[in-house]
Amino acid sequence: MALRAGDHSQAAMTGVKEKVLTLDTMNSSIRRVEYAVRGPIVLRALELEQELRQGVKKPFTEVIRANIGDAQAMGQKPITFLRQVLALCAHPDLLNSPNFPEDAKRRAEHILRACGGHSLGAYSISSGIQLIREDVARYIQQRDGGISADPDNIFLSTGASNAIVTVLKLLVAGEGRTRSGVLIPIPQYPLYSAALAELNAVQVDYYLDEERVWALDVAELRRALRQAREHCRPCALCVINPGNPTGQVQTRECIEAVIRFAFEERLFLLADEVYQDNVYAEGSQFHSFKKVLTEMGSPYAEQQELASFHSVSKGYMGECGFRGGYVEVVNMDPAVQQQMRKLMSVRLCPPVPGQVLLDVVVSPPAPSDPSFAQFQAPTRPSQELGLAPDMFFCMSLLEETGICVVPGSGFGQREGTYHFRMTILPPMEKLRPLLEKLSQFHAKFTQEYS
Amino acid sequence: MALRAGDHSQAAMTGVKEKVLTLDTMNSSIRRVEYAVRGPIVLRALELEQELRQGVKKPFTEVIRANIGDAQAMGQKPITFLRQVLALCAHPDLLNSPNFPEDAKRRAEHILRACGGHSLGAYSISSGIQLIREDVARYIQQRDGGISADPDNIFLSTGASNAIVTVLKLLVAGEGRTRSGVLIPIPQYPLYSAALAELNAVQVDYYLDEERVWALDVAELRRALRQAREHCRPCALCVINPGNPTGQVQTRECIEAVIRFAFEERLFLLADEVYQDNVYAEGSQFHSFKKVLTEMGSPYAEQQELASFHSVSKGYMGECGFRGGYVEVVNMDPAVQQQMRKLMSVRLCPPVPGQVLLDVVVSPPAPSDPSFAQFQAPTRPSQELGLAPDMFFCMSLLEETGICVVPGSGFGQREGTYHFRMTILPPMEKLRPLLEKLSQFHAKFTQEYS
Ligand SMILES: Cc1ncc(COP(=O)(O)O)c(C=O)c1O
Ligand SMILES: Cc1ncc(COP(=O)(O)O)c(C=O)c1O
Numbered sequence: 001m002a003l004r005a006g007d008h009s010q011a012a013m014t015g016v017k018e019k020v021l022t023l024d025t026m027n028s029s030i031r032r033v034e035y036a037v038r039g040p041i042v043l044r045a046l047e048l049e050q051e052l053r054q055g056v057k058k059p060f061t062e063v064i065r066a067n068i069g070d071a072q073a074m075g076q077k078p079i080t081f082l083r084q085v086l087a088l089c090a091h092p093d094l095l096n097s098p099n100f101p102e103d104a105k106r107r108a109e110h111i112l113r114a115c116g117g118h119s120l121g122a123y124s125i126s127s128g129i130q131l132i133r134e135d136v137a138r139y140i141q142q143r144d145g146g147i148s149a150d151p152d153n154i155f156l157s158t159g160a161s162n163a164i165v166t167v168l169k170l171l172v173a174g175e176g177r178t179r180s181g182v183l184i185p186i187p188q189y190p191l192y193s194a195a196l197a198e199l200n201a202v203q204v205d206y207y208l209d210e211e212r213v214w215a216l217d218v219a220e221l222r223r224a225l226r227q228a229r230e231h232c233r234p235c236a237l238c239v240i241n242p243g244n245p246t247g248q249v250q251t252r253e254c255i256e257a258v259i260r261f262a263f264e265e266r267l268f269l270l271a272d273e274v275y276q277d278n279v280y281a282e283g284s285q286f287h288s289f290k291k292v293l294t295e296m297g298s299p300y301a302e303q304q305e306l307a308s309f310h311s312v313s314k315g316y317m318g319e320c321g322f323r324g325g326y327v328e329v330v331n332m333d334p335a336v337q338q339q340m341r342k343l344m345s346v347r348l349c350p351p352v353p354g355q356v357l358l359d360v361v362v363s364p365p366a367p368s369d370p371s372f373a374q375f376q377a378p379t380r381p382s383q384e385l386g387l388a389p390d391m392f393f394c395m396s397l398l399e400e401t402g403i404c405v406v407p408g409s410g411f412g413q414r415e416g417t418y419h420f421r422m423t424i425l426p427p428m429e430k431l432r433p434l435l436e437k438l439s440q441f442h443a444k445f446t447q448e449y450s
Numbered sequence: 451m452a453l454r455a456g457d458h459s460q461a462a463m464t465g466v467k468e469k470v471l472t473l474d475t476m477n478s479s480i481r482r483v484e485y486a487v488r489g490p491i492v493l494r495a496l497e498l499e500q501e502l503r504q505g506v507k508k509p510f511t512e513v514i515r516a517n518i519g520d521a522q523a524m525g526q527k528p529i530t531f532l533r534q535v536l537a538l539c540a541h542p543d544l545l546n547s548p549n550f551p552e553d554a555k556r557r558a559e560h561i562l563r564a565c566g567g568h569s570l571g572a573y574s575i576s577s578g579i580q581l582i583r584e585d586v587a588r589y590i591q592q593r594d595g596g597i598s599a600d601p602d603n604i605f606l607s608t609g610a611s612n613a614i615v616t617v618l619k620l621l622v623a624g625e626g627r628t629r630s631g632v633l634i635p636i637p638q639y640p641l642y643s644a645a646l647a648e649l650n651a652v653q654v655d656y657y658l659d660e661e662r663v664w665a666l667d668v669a670e671l672r673r674a675l676r677q678a679r680e681h682c683r684p685c686a687l688c689v690i691n692p693g694n695p696t697g698q699v700q701t702r703e704c705i706e707a708v709i710r711f712a713f714e715e716r717l718f719l720l721a722d723e724v725y726q727d728n729v730y731a732e733g734s735q736f737h738s739f740k741k742v743l744t745e746m747g748s749p750y751a752e753q754q755e756l757a758s759f760h761s762v763s764k765g766y767m768g769e770c771g772f773r774g775g776y777v778e779v780v781n782m783d784p785a786v787q788q789q790m791r792k793l794m795s796v797r798l799c800p801p802v803p804g805q806v807l808l809d810v811v812v813s814p815p816a817p818s819d820p821s822f823a824q825f826q827a828p829t830r831p832s833q834e835l836g837l838a839p840d841m842f843f844c845m846s847l848l849e850e851t852g853i854c855v856v857p858g859s860g861f862g863q864r865e866g867t868y869h870f871r872m873t874i875l876p877p878m879e880k881l882r883p884l885l886e887k888l889s890q891f892h893a894k895f896t897q898e899y900s
Contacts, residue, residue, distance in 0.1 A: 016749070016753070017713075017716065017749075017753055019755060019781075019782075019783040019786070020685060020686075020716050020717065020718045020755055021620065021621060021685070021718050021755060021782065021783060021786050022783050022785070022786060023783070023785050023786065023789070025623065025685070026620050026621070026623060026786055026789065027619060027620055027621065027622055027623045028623060030619060030620060030789055030793055031789060033792060033793060033796065046575065068573065070566060070567075070572050070573045071571075072566065072567040072569040072571035072572040073566030073567040073569075073572035073573065074567060075567055076567070077569075078569055078571050080541075080543075083540050083541040084541055086537075086540040086541065087536075087537040087538075087540045087541035087544060088537075090533050090536040090537045090540055090803075091530075091533040091534055091536065091537035093530075094537060094544075097547075097549065099547065115771070116520060116522065116523030116771075117520075117522040117523040117524060117525055117526070119522040119523075119527075119528055119771070120771045120772065121521075121522035121528050121767075121768060121769040121770060121771050121772065122520050122522040122523035122770055122771050123518065123520045123523065123763075123770040123771055124771060125496065158608055158773070158797075158801065159797070159798060161796075161797050161798055162797065165797075169477060169480060169648075170471065170476050170477055170480060171471060171476070171477065172477050173475065173476060173477045173478060191796060194796040195796070198619075198793075198796070235470060235471070235475070236470075263467075266467065266470050267470065268470045268471050299467070303467055305469060305470055305471060313573075317571075318571060319571040320571060320572055320573040320798070320799075321565070321566075321569070321570045321571050321572050321573055321574060321799070321801070321802035321803075322570065322571065322801060322802065322803065323608070323798075323799070323800070323801040323802075331469075332469075332471065333469040333471060333472050333473070335472070335473050336469070336471050336472060336473065336476055339473070339476065339480055339481060342483060343480055343483065343648075346483065346611075346641060346644040346645070346648070347608075347609070347611050347612065347615075348609060348611055348770070348773075349770075349771070349773070350773070351608065351771070351772060351773040351801035351803065351804060352771035352772065352773075353540075353771075353772065353801065353803040354801060
């Protein structure tokens, strides 16, 4: 009964109409969106899980998801204090329970007082609860050695994803050769390529240097920018630091060089810093773009425009399901900031439980608080590995072993090189056999196809 | 120090550069977005609240927000069972507490088993937790007298807002005279005009008939469509039923006529049914578009494309802050539905606590459950009123009385008529003096300016 496009006379005759909304008539920008982290490999993984549940025999008994940084799905336990505060806020009758520590109760009361109707069930103001933005500002100030942060420059969001897309949305404009270009690292986190496709902006790739452990090289930025200027209007530069999927942590010198470059070339800076609490390598240290920019002094400190993103999904808490995050904007044109406020207000507000979690994350119990001892950051690895071939490798790996990883093409890679990306969040007792299976599979695969 | 656009030589000389991102360079579609529910009146209300906190003397002691349908901000208490389940899910240690009813515990365990890592802190699959989509499907089936619903056609979302924008995003395409047009009611809920501006689609207004208590009239749809076809490509029709801001509940005959119209004119139907549990007027009854469409039989039942939206923000629960909602798509082209799945996966997943609430809302305690008696739907009014003049009236009202309402222009109104829209969610003891103040102000205002 399927009809070809345009075949309306026949449609009328048989009484069967073609769909109004088809691949041909739909928004072509959406069709161009690719999304690796949850692409065909993940869809197949879902099917395999269903088949296993239905008792279908497979060479493995469970699917292991190493495709997405989702700590709790991998068995990491949530931090008790965070969840106590949340339960108290959700069900304030518990404030009378003797089974909750005093500091959790105080915190919950403090947050509830700042909520409309003293309830999580009220919409908050669109940029997020004032009190929580103030706590975020204090957190940033401490992180950055005292450099001040203004709560009015902080917008809470539905995960960092939502904040990133909002800022990109403000930036993109133009058609043809004046279309906005946005520089993104390759390999990247695929939200960026997806959002740029959706917004019909030009994705300008700059390659991280695999030979130097995926370092960012300003000469490469310059090359990418020069080429891009021939066909679009580059207006922004995205940096992911610490890197996903590379795990690279940028040096202070590198960040300074990037800021100078952005300033000279008039690029708005987007710093994706959601992994700021996931730095493990010896000698590595996280420097925020805001701090470096401010310490560089004039003209950067007062002029370079910057948006910095953070999330409750990563770090030691790994609370992905709550979709909490924020963006701090620096040196943004006040009129544009007003537009950003308006844009966020159209979606009413970010989820309030995610705002609550963010509040506890940015102001955890102090040493004098009863929950201090219990509130530990179970440090866990989050760097990523790099290896060989691609989609076929990943699909075969999934079918034979149940291990779900992402082909490198989804993040971007230099032509002729092939990678896959896996997260290593599974607990030790799962990770060891996983790596063994993987290594066996890899040996067999390369033998078979080389 | 502000420089004019293009004044780059002077900028270079003084070392002061203009911002990269300005009103001139930013995304002009975003600039065109207007958002009434949280526009200038609400910004001023926020300032007034701040001034009151700082002890500034005003002719009122508190600001009353009748601008947005936010029941709990107005003092409505959340439903205990909902919050018990949520607290148990957030902090599963409570499953051992004797202070929670057994059915709440069973429900929480049931939901947690369906979560990654048995935790709310894991990302769910992008369309929402399978178990919850199954419960939503069962709910729809019951609501619609047994007409089946498929969990794969249900997508959970970050409030209904997010689902509405997602479906609109799929629909819009084209440039100039082939730009997509979307028919929306006037007055409308301003998310629609905002989203269409953002997506650069054409807003096609059809007017509800104030003389007939804001009824929808197919002759008016026909007029709007005919005129729109001269300058764009109308592809979709939005209906809000029960209406916001009008409170109108459509009759079954009206819905049938709308469906026939959409089918004949090849329009994708969007039915915003978030107020389906807020029907109070005697003789009024809610009919879902899905049910009417299915019962109309061939060719509508198998061919007319429809997306129906619902939310946990409205109804008797009024849990706005959690941002839970869903869309059910009917007769959508499977290839497009796949695209929709992809698009949602870019944002990872809707907030899991909102998904949990939705689950309880769609499958509340049964008569045999311990929490049944306690789980009552405190029915409350939610229709809206219609009155005279506009922005000036609303701003004066706010300044003099602290009552925050929305000018009719934000929802749309026939030229030469003026309205404002207020929600009547405040509890009785606030609502009575509010209405008295309002009526005094109105008398004074009309006397003064007529
Ligand atoms: C680099 C990077 N940015 C942003 C995000 C989005 O995180 P969320 O939207 O959950 O806050 C992720 C998630 O994996 C990420 O890896
Ligand atoms: C008609 C209508 N649709 C959709 C929404 C959005 O609701 P939410 O995004 O909170 O689910 C509202 C909120 O007031 C509304 O009135």
